[in-house]
Amino acid sequence: MESRQYYVPSGCATGGILHEAGEPISGCEIAALMGAMHERSNGLGGGFAGYGIYPEMADCYALHVMYDREDKRRAVEELLSGSTFLVRSERIPTRSTAGVVPGPDVWRYFVQVPPRNLESLTEEDYVVRLVMRINLELPGAWVISSGRNLGVFKGVGYPEDIANYYRLDEYKGYMWIGHGRFPTNTVAWWGGAHPFSLLEWSVVHNGEISSYGINRRYVEMFGYRCTLRTDTEVLVYLIDLLRRRHGLPWTALWAILAPPFWEQIERMRDQHKRAAYTALRQVYGSAMVNGPFSIIIAHSRGMIGLTDRVKLRPLVAARAGALFVLASEESAVSAVLRSPEAIWAPRAGFPAEGVLQRSEAVAG
Amino acid sequence: MLEFSAKNMSHRELNFALRQLVLSGEREIRVCGVCGHRYLGTGLPGPASITVEGVPGEDLGAFLDGCLIRVLGNAQNFVGNTMNSGQLIVHGNAGDIVGYGMRGGSLWILGNVGYRAGIHMKASHSQTPVLIVGGRSEDFLGEYMAGGVIVVLGIGCEGSTRPVGNWVGAGMHGGTIYVRGNVPGHRVGKGAKLAPCQEEDLTQLEVLLAPYCREFGLNLAALLGDPFVKLVPASPRPYGRLYVSSVGEC
Numbered sequence: 106m107e108s109r110q111y112y113v114p115s116g117c118a119t120g121g122i123l124h125e126a127g128e129p130i131s132g133c134e135i136a137a138l139m140g141a142m143h144e145r146s147n148g149l150g151g152g153f154a155g156y157g158i159y160p161e162m163a164d165c166y167a168l169h170v171m172y173d174r175e176d177k178r179r180a181v182e183e184l185l186s187g188s189t190f191l192v193r194s195e196r197i198p199t200r201s202t203a204g205v206v207p208g209p210d211v212w213r214y215f216v217q218v219p220p221r222n223l224e225s226l227t228e229e230d231y232v233v234r235l236v237m238r239i240n241l242e243l244p245g246a247w248v249i250s251s252g253r254n255l256g257v258f259k260g261v262g263y264p265e266d267i268a269n270y271y272r273l274d275e276y277k278g279y280m281w282i283g284h285g286r287f288p289t290n291t292v293a294w295w296g297g298a299h300p301f302s303l304l305e306w307s308v309v310h311n312g313e314i315s316s317y318g319i320n321r322r323y324v325e326m327f328g329y330r331c332t333l334r335t336d337t338e339v340l341v342y343l344i345d346l347l348r349r350r351h352g353l354p355w356t357a358l359w360a361i362l363a364p365p366f367w368e369q370i371e372r373m374r375d376q377h378k379r380a381a382y383t384a385l386r387q388v389y390g391s392a393m394v395n396g397p398f399s400i401i402i403a404h405s406r407g408m409i410g411l412t413d414r415v416k417l418r419p420l421v422a423a424r425a426g427a428l429f430v431l432a433s434e435e436s437a438v439s440a441v442l443r444s445p446e447a448i449w450a451p452r453a454g455f456p457a458e459g460v461l462q463r464s465e466a467v468a469g
Numbered sequence: 470m471l472e473f474s475a476k477n478m479s480h481r482e483l484n485f486a487l488r489q490l491v492l493s494g495e496r497e498i499r500v501c502g503v504c505g506h507r508y509l510g511t512g513l514p515g516p517a518s519i520t521v522e523g524v525p526g527e528d529l530g531a532f533l534d535g536c537l538i539r540v541l542g543n544a545q546n547f548v549g550n551t552m553n554s555g556q557l558i559v560h561g562n563a564g565d566i567v568g569y570g571m572r573g574g575s576l577w578i579l580g581n582v583g584y585r586a587g588i589h590m591k592a593s594h595s596q597t598p599v600l601i602v603g604g605r606s607e608d609f610l611g612e613y614m615a616g617g618v619i620v621v622l623g624i625g626c627e628g629s630t631r632p633v634g635n636w637v638g639a640g641m642h643g644g645t646i647y648v649r650g651n652v653p654g655h656r657v658g659k660g661a662k663l664a665p666c667q668e669e670d671l672t673q674l675e676v677l678l679a680p681y682c683r684e685f686g687l688n689l690a691a692l693l694g695d696p697f698v699k700l701v702p703a704s705p706r707p708y709g710r711l712y713v714s715s716v717g718e719c
Binding site for chain 1: 480504505507523524525526527543545546562564565583584607608609635655
């Protein structure tokens with residue numbers, strides 16, 4: 106037996122928990138959910154996104170930035186001072202944790218965008234440009250999240266250890282998503298751990314994006330730059346493009362990201378539905394995500410689980426009262442829900458959605 | 470009967486304990502507190518029987534070799550991966566890839582199964598694996614099936630067209646799939662074809678379903694009274710000439 110201890114059983118773990126009535130959930134909960142799927146990761150990446158964790162700063166964009174070079178911090182802070190109204194800046198507190206080799210210095214900046222800077226841009230476009238500029242032009246500094254009232258905490262280690270490292274037990278939010286990484290195709294580094302996040306969107310992902318090259322070239326046409334060396338990054342930019350900039354409803358996103366096969370579209374009896382699916386595949390063919398995946402998308406008002414259209418990666422959904430949970434494995438659900446009223450495996454290409462019912466103090 | 474809790478045990482410790490017990494002659498074991506423990510009962514021989522409370526992890530009963538494992542709730546993915554003989558019984562739903570490469574024994578699920586159930590099942594002269602699903606199956610049921618029998622009862626799908634998903638039996642070249650209810654032609658995968666159920670099929674179904682119905686308290690006569698359809702390979706050797714045909718011939 107001893108000689109086989111090196112064996113690692115496969116994976117990637119995804120998970121998420123949302124209180125649909127907006128009650129705060131401790132970061133301990135998502136750490137427990139991910140810890141229950143320990144076997145799915147191999148210690149080469151863990152991370153979390155918390156929504157509603159900065160209510161007192163909810164009108165500021167919270168930029169979480171990793172630095173592996175001190176001079177880059179000065180450069181970023183200079184850039185932020187010149188292009189935003191910098192309300193507060195601080196190093197994100199961490200604690201020494203067995204299993205986590207301390208990584209880059211991670212800071213957070215609460216910023217507002219001065220209206221006179223906008224010219225013809227929207228505030229969100231302005232923030233996206235700022236994030237892209239830092240990640241592209243200042244290597245050694247990486248913006249890992251940029252939404253309001255939310256933040257990403259990630260690094261190299263098992264997810265439950267990363268949660269301890271970032272002291273997530275000291276945070277509360279109405280929604281959390283988490284990830285345990287088992288990197289297969291790309292390098293394991295702090296910025297390459299999941300979630301990937303931009304503005305209000307965050308994504309965790311189990312699988313691989315075979316269409317990464319096509320998707321990447323497509324989003325680059327709209328000004329996004331993939332700099333974080335993990336395929337999942339492109340999903341966040343696709344979602345920002347389709348949802349925020351093109352204003353498409355979520356239902357159209359499923360039809361674009363994980364569309365029905367052509368033969369299934371041809372069999373649709375409703376001619377309007379058939380025409381809509383055909384048009385979306387024709388117009389957004391370059392945004393189709395090929396390859397095996399199950400993903401959890403978090404946005405300010407809820408979270409969504411989705412698998413590829415032939416279900417090559419696992420995902421289960423569960424509900425107990427106002428709590429909505431997504432996880433790679435059913436067994437993990439019991440780590441956070443005592444007695445779920447419903448537990449199900451979403452069908453391939455069909456979303457499982459949890460929706461926040463409250464309207465004040467949301468992230469975004 | 471020997472009972473213990475798997476709480477605070479790793480999957481390695483739990484499997485080590487089960488193996489020690491079964492090999493030392495314990496006949497009846499009950500484990501509670503199971504939560505995501507993988508490879509439960511891997512390769513265990515008979516005649517022991519193990520009852521599982523909680524949700525077992527991936528690859529439940531992989532390479533099972535004669536043991537009986539009964540799960541009182543749901544199971545996850547890869548149930549009965551390459552099992553050789555014995556019995557796996559799930560009193561709930563199971564996930565994807567149930568009975569992957571199964572080559573003997575029986576695998577009974579009371580509820581639904583996910584995608585790719587019975588993928589690449591195979592039979593030999595002495596062994597015929599049997600997978601019975603009480604509820605419905607998602608896509609790719611019996612994909613690349615080479616032997617054995619799959620039965621989907623579709624309980625709860627009455628009147629609907631989907632006791633099974635799309636691409637049923639895609640690439641199959643052996644074995645038989647029975648479905649209670651209707652399977653529309655467009656759901657039949659390439660390599661499989663629909664066939665009517667004959668008298669001998671009904672006899673076989675009765676033999677297979679009688680113990681299944683006893684286990685789960687189902688009405689055998691009522692189920693057998695409903696129409697079944699059968700899926701069989703369109704060809705026993707679909708790729709026989711793949712590498713020998715000249716251009717234009719395939």
